Amino acid sequence: MTNNMLINKNQSPQTEPPWYRQFWPWFIISLPASAVVAGITTVIIAFKYDDALVVDNYYKAGLAINQVLTQQDRARQLGITAMVGYNADSQELLIQIPDDIKLTNETLKVRLVHSTQASKDKILLLKQKQNNKFVIQAGEIQDGWWNLFIESIDGEWQINQRILFPMQGQQLIQSRS
Numbered sequence: 001m002t003n004n005m006l007i008n009k010n011q012s013p014q015t016e017p018p019w020y021r022q023f024w025p026w027f028i029i030s031l032p033a034s035a036v037v038a039g040i041t042t043v044i045i046a047f048k049y050d051d052a053l054v055v056d057n058y059y060k061a062g063l064a065i066n067q068v069l070t071q072q073d074r075a076r077q078l079g080i081t082a083m084v085g086y087n088a089d090s091q092e093l094l095i096q097i098p099d100d101i102k103l104t105n106e107t108l109k110v111r112l113v114h115s116t117q118a119s120k121d122k123i124l125l126l127k128q129k130q131n132n133k134f135v136i137q138a139g140e141i142q143d144g145w146w147n148l149f150i151e152s153i154d155g156e157w158q159i160n161q162r163i164l165f166p167m168q169g170q171q172l173i174q175s176r177s
Helices: 023-048 058-078
Strands: 081-087 092-096 107-114 122-130 133-137 144-152 158-165 170-174
Touching: 058 158, 081 144, 081 158, 092 107, 092 122, 158 170
Parallel strands: none
Antiparallel strands: 081 092, 081 170, 092 133, 107 122, 107 144, 122 133, 144 158
């Protein structure tokens, strides 16, 4: 016999520990287990939160896009622009239309649409205070990017722009070309 195969009487043969006390079986089991946990988490998130950015009726949304483009073309023809400002202390939204633009109605519809959270959207009706100047208590507007839509109450024209709150001074909003 060779020396490798001899076992000393004072030493017991080394036995491998059971599989559950070894590293590699647990490592291999952890990979699919982590995928299962991630899958369950994804399902919980999917059912808990609404898909607010997904439109249910694509055809209707497509028709609305054509109407918006018509409104924006009309605003461009009329040369409508607006200076928009927001006072965070008084929570007032100020919109000033140039004096040379004659408005057919003394009320403007303003929509503040949050980029990702539809529950924060605001629709405001602004009454003319003086010479194409419109002011309203808009409440608190959360910091971040918002889509601002200004349109006539009769839907004849619309101007819009993406703006960042808090605003620094006033910002010019005009029809896109």
